[in-house]
Amino acid sequence: MIRTFRNKELAALWAGTRARIDHRLHKRILQRLDALDAAGSAEEMNVPGFDFHPLKSFDPTRFSVHVNGPWCITFEFSAGDALRVDFEQYH
Numbered sequence: 001m002i003r004t005f006r007n008k009e010l011a012a013l014w015a016g017t018r019a020r021i022d023h024r025l026h027k028r029i030l031q032r033l034d035a036l037d038a039a040g041s042a043e044e045m046n047v048p049g050f051d052f053h054p055l056k057s058f059d060p061t062r063f064s065v066h067v068n069g070p071w072c073i074t075f076e077f078s079a080g081d082a083l084r085v086d087f088e089q090y091h
Contacts, residue, residue: 002037006086010073021087028067029087036065036085042077055090064090 005011013019013026014033021029032050039045042063046052051066055074062084064072070089075082 001081002033002085003081004083004085006084007088010085010087025068025071029073032065032067032073033085036073036075036082039077039082040080042075 002014005014009019009021010029010033013021013029019026032045035045035047035050042054042061043052045063045065049066051064053064055062055064058076060076060078062074062076064074066072067087071087072090073085073087074090075085077083
């Protein structure tokens with residue numbers, strides 16, 4: 001289950017309110033957030049098309065799933081919950 005967000009616009013989109021994120025990305029973002037909310041572990045996000053991978057040099061470990069172009073959703077996972085979910089260009 002998603003517990004916390006780092007990005008207020010991503011939190012707004014998830015809550016169903018107006019978000020200042022390119023509307024062309026909304027469907028792909030929401031598909032990934034739905035999967036993340038249902039996931040019981042980070043590894044459950046390792047599905048085709050998501051390009052799931054851990055990010056290096058983070059403690060606790062942060063993970064990433066690809067959205068479009070340079071945009072990714074990054075998150076931490078602890079005790080079955082997704083924490084500090086962010087929408088960013090980290091490359």
